[in-house]
Amino acid sequence: MSAEDHGPAYAVAATVTDPELPVLTLAELGILREVRDVDDAVVVSITPTYSGCPAMAQMRADLTDALRAAGYATVEVRTVLHPPWTTDWISETGRRKLAAAGIAPPGPARTEAVVLPLAAPPSRVRCPRCGCPDTVEISRFSGTACKALRRCPNCVEPFEHLKEI
Amino acid sequence: MSTHRASSTTNAGNAYQALAEAHDDARWAFGTGFDDPLSGVDTTLPDDVPGGKLAEYCLMLGDDALIAAHRLQEWCTNAPELEDEVAIANISLDLLGQARLLLARAGRADGTGRSEDHYAYFRDEHEFRNVRLVERPHTDFADLAAFLLLFGSWRLALLGRLTGARDPVLAAIAGKAVKELSYHREYAAGWVVRLGDGTELSRRRMIAALDRWWPFVDELFHGHPAEIQLATLGVAVDPAYLRGEFDTVLASVLSAGRLSVPDGAPVAGVAGRTGRHGLHTEALGGILTELQGLARAHPEATW
Known part of the structure; x- marks a missing residue:
């Protein structure tokens, strides 16, 4: 959905960026679920990426600040827990921006219960720098819970991968 | 942050x-x-769901996550490698997030409106309802891997079933948590296999770790009366039903690591009372002293 499909308050909310992935807007990340505006009051609904995501408060504050600055006197930011956020909600633009920033975008989210992979699964993550298709996982968790750390054997650089959830 | x-x-x-x-x-x-982590969430109780009992149940599941998260935080600056340091901290953060949502849910469900902070900081030891497994200190990295495998496999089986719970808030919290827990379990399983099938030393330590944790495993499958009552209403899960899935997962990981299922006797309760009833090991006192000290010394303080 583009900002033009929504009201003017959505257009304002859609400019707010993610505190931990500042190359993406909250809309591109897919956590901005709904923006309803009636006169000068706005209700924004967002869905947390992870249960313990420490950026939620910053997102609320940034949304409130942006909408107040745009002239909306009353801003309420609501949390929507269901359905849970999935990386499938990241827009195509968002995926392009991630790759451009050196972060490999996620593949399709897992839909089935995880069968414990006791052997390393085949790599499906391309190096965002050189495009090498065969990269190696260094750690399932990186600087934030939502990213894994990988290495490219071709350009010999480490990179982060927004992992599927 | x-x-x-x-x-x-x-x-x-x-x-x-x-x-x-x-x-x-x-x-x-x-x-x-x-x-409030439940800010703006509709927390109305469904009909026929007893609020007090639901709150009790949320405290059980929330306390499991809170105390486990605390133990994991003790690995900060102590992990063997930077990558594991970051992984453990992230797993801890996920569990802390689950705890916050569950404790906040408890305050809405029992009608008191008490906050997550009230439950975390201002309850005494006997009011905590976590299983005793989460209290035991981690003595080495093999110990941590074994703990995460046992706890993660059990909690994933439990919360997986709760995604269909009749309280939509609890179901939604579980729906998010299962995605996180499957990553935790995977991380733990990888290390259990690597250490079990590794060097002579790593294997010896992995076997010893599993033996140390095993006495706390049996308790995970004995429901408190409140859990069992809520399970009949479709609000909770009777943990006895989790044993099959848990055993299957454990058997597959242990056999990949050339390890056997331990057979030590379960740690005893007192007159049938265990962690879910508020009866704990001496380790919980130390955790709560650290967790609650500052907030209790300066209640409602502003800096």
Whole structure:
């Protein structure tokens, strides 16, 4: 959905960026679920990426600040827990921006219960720098819970991968 | 993390106060500084769901996560490699997030409106309802891997079934948590296999770790009467039903690591009372002293 499909308050909310992935807007990340505006009051609904995501408060504050600055006197930011956020909600633009920033975008989210992979699964993550298709996982968790750390054997650089959830 | 931006124009002489004033939350220095994790969520109780019992149940599941998260935080600056340091901290953060949502749910369900902080900081030892497994200190890295495998496999089986619970808030919390827990379990399983099938030393330590944890496993499958009553209403899960899935997962991981299922006797309760009843090991006292000390010394303090 583009900002033009929504009201003017959505257009304002859609400019707010993610505190931990500042190359993406909250809309591109897919956590901005709904923006309803009636006169000068706005209700924004967002869905947390992870249960313990420490950026939620910053997102609320940034949304409130942006909408107040745009002239909306009353801003309420609501949390929507269901359905849970999935990386499938990241827009195509968002995926392009991630790759451009050196972060490999996620593949399709897992839909089935995880069968414990006791052997390393085949790599499906391309190096965002050189495009090498065969990269190696260094750690399932990186600087934030939502990213894994990988290495490219071709350009010999480490990179982060927004992992599927 | 900060919800607040320092303003050079307000109270330049007191940076803390300036930070606190930016969003009217003066208690930020003690914790997340962020408001209710259930902010704006419809927390109306479904018909026939007894609020007090649901709150009790949320405390059980929330306390499991809170105390486990605390133990994992003790690995910060102590992990063998930077990558594991970061992984453990992230797993801890996921569990802390689950705890916050569950404790906040408890305060809505019992009608008291008490906050997550009230439950975390101002309850005494006997009021905590976690299983005793989460209390035991981790003695080495093999110990941590074994703990995460046992706890993660059990909790994933439990919360997986709760995604269909009749309380939509609890179901939604579980729906998010299972995605996180499957990553935790995978991380743990990888290390259990690697250490079990590794060197002579790593294998010896892995076997010893599993033996140390095993006495706390049996308790995971004995439901408290409140859990069993809620299970009949479709609100909770009777943990006895989790044993099959748990055993299957464990058997597959252990056999991949050339390890056997331990057979030590379960740690005893007292007159049938265990962690879920508020009866704990001596380790919980130490955890709560550290967890609650600051908040209790300065209740509602502003910095």
